[in-house]
Each structure stands twice: as structure tokens, then as C-alpha cells.
Amino acid sequence: MQRPPFRADHVGSFLRPARLLAARERFFAKALPDAELRAIEDECIREVVRAQENVGLKGITDGEFRRTYFHxxxxERLEGVETHYGEFVAKFRKDDGAEVGFKPPTMHVESKVRHAQSIQGADFDFLKSVATRMPKVCIPAPSMLHFRGGRQAISASVYPDMEEFFADLTAAYRDEVADLAARGCRYLQLDDTNLAYLCDPKIRASTVARGDDPD
Incomplete structure (x- = not known):
């Protein structure tokens, strides 16, 4: 099997099929059992795997069809991490100049960060079972746990020293990477989608204002 990097590649996310979007909506409305959602996800993943292989891609992902948010x-499956909503406002400008805003979740660290369970393991196992080429996994970079909330999102009573926080976060990621490697994952990408925000002068200014260096 050819090894990465490949001449033509992709991060991994694909548009969700309509039936998957409908199934997830029913699931969150508590109208669809978890097992039935998983079966629909499996079916859609088989299809997106075939589509990637049919166009000649070498690194094959599951389309991130099981995720609600990339990060x-x-x-939130790391021990010590809680999800808060409505604290961070992101704005985008459309072609016609109109602004579109939304409030993505912010992660807060409220106890020691630990890798208490395999996070991507079961999803990778399924992908590996249906792909005939190199199965690829893309996960959020560790910095994504810190960037949006900054120091205020990391409990000072739990981590009075930020170096200890970063050490624990590194150890948790090391455990997840080791788990994926043991399952046969040989193509893992860490992606920091926050880097694009640092092209925005307003976000750079707010990063400086909270005491962080955007560079």
C-alpha cells in the first residue's frame, strides 16, 4: 500500500447526504435510537468510501459523517473537558456583503485533562473494515482546546500553571495516537481550523487583549 503524503489529498469532511442529516435531526429529537443512527451512518460511510476510491484518492476518510462539530x-470526550455555548461569536461576510454570525461551542477545562477512553478507535475500526486503500483520520489539533476560550476557559484552580495543562493535554493526545496506531492507523492528520481566524485583525486584537500572542 502506498504511503502518504499523496499527490492528491483532502482533509476528510464531505457534505452529509440528506438522509443522514434527517436521521441526525431525528436522533437529537430523541426519535431515533443510537443503533439505528449508527446503521445509517455506516451505510453512508460505505458510499463515501466507494466514491473516494472510484475517483482515485489514496487516503480514504469516513467523511466525518459521525461528527456534529469537527472539534x-x-x-469533549477528554476527561476534564466541558462544552459551553454562546460565548464565542464568529462572523462571516457573504458575497453580497451581508454578515452571517453564529456562536460555536467553547470548550472549558474544569478538571484534570486525561485520556479516559478511546475517542476515534471504533470509528477507525469501521473505516478500516470498508476501505481498500489507506484509511485516514483527521482530528483537531491540541491547540483547539485552548484557543477560543484562552486562559479564562482553563480553570485556574485546577491548572494554576498553564505548563501543567499543556503537559496533560499532550499526554492525553499521545495516548489517543498510540491507541489509533495499535489499531493499524498509519495516516493521522491534526488540523487546527482556528489558524484561519488569525487572518482577521479583530480576532488578532482580541487575542492580544486577553494576554495571548497570535503569532
Missing amino acids: VDFL
Whole structure:
């Protein structure tokens, strides 16, 4: 099997099929059992795997079809991490100049960060079972647990020294990477989607104002 990096590649996220979007809506409305949602996800993942292989891609992902948010689904499964909503406002400008705003979740660290369970393991196992080429996993970079909330989102009573926080976070990621490697994962990408925000002067200014260096 050819090893990465590949000449043509992708991060991994694909548009969700309509039936998957409908199933997830029913699931969150408590109208669809977890096992039935999983079965629909499996079916859609088989299809997106075939589509990638049919166009000749070498690194094959599950389309991130099991995720609600790229980063939240992963980070909130670390022990010590809680999800808060409505604290961080992101704005985008459309082609016609109109602004569109939304409030993505912010992660808060409220106890010691630990890797208490495999996070991507079961999803990778399924992907590996249906892909005939290199199965690829993309996870949020560790910095995504810190960037949006900054120091205020990291409990000072739990982590009076930020170096201890980063050490624990590093250890948790090391355990997850080791688990994936043991399952046969040979193509893992860490992606920091917050880096694009640092092109915005307003976000750079707010980062400086809270005491962090955007560079």
C-alpha cells in the first residue's frame, strides 16, 4: 500500500447526504435510537468510501459523517473537558456583503485533562473494515482546546500553571495516537481550523487583549 503524503489529498469532511442529516435531526429529537443512527451512518460511510476510491484518492476518510462539530465531538470526550455555548461569536461576510454570525461551542477545562477512553478507535475500526486503500483520520489539533476560550476557559484552580495543562493535554493526545496506531492507523492528520481566524485583525486584537500572542 502506498504511503502518504499523496499527490492528491483532502482533509476528510464531505457534505452529509440528506438522509443522514434527517436521521441526525431525528436522533437529537430523541426519535431515533443510537443503533439505528449508527446503521445509517455506516451505510453512508460505505458510499463515501466507494466514491473516494472510484475517483482515485489514496487516503480514504469516513467523511466525518459521525461528527456534529469537527472539534467538539473529539475534545469533549477528554476527561476534564466541558462544552459551553454562546460565548464565542464568529462572523462571516457573504458575497453580497451581508454578515452571517453564529456562536460555536467553547470548550472549558474544569478538571484534570486525561485520556479516559478511546475517542476515534471504533470509528477507525469501521473505516478500516470498508476501505481498500489507506484509511485516514483527521482530528483537531491540541491547540483547539485552548484557543477560543484562552486562559479564562482553563480553570485556574485546577491548572494554576498553564505548563501543567499543556503537559496533560499532550499526554492525553499521545495516548489517543498510540491507541489509533495499535489499531493499524498509519495516516493521522491534526488540523487546527482556528489558524484561519488569525487572518482577521479583530480576532488578532482580541487575542492580544486577553494576554495571548497570535503569532
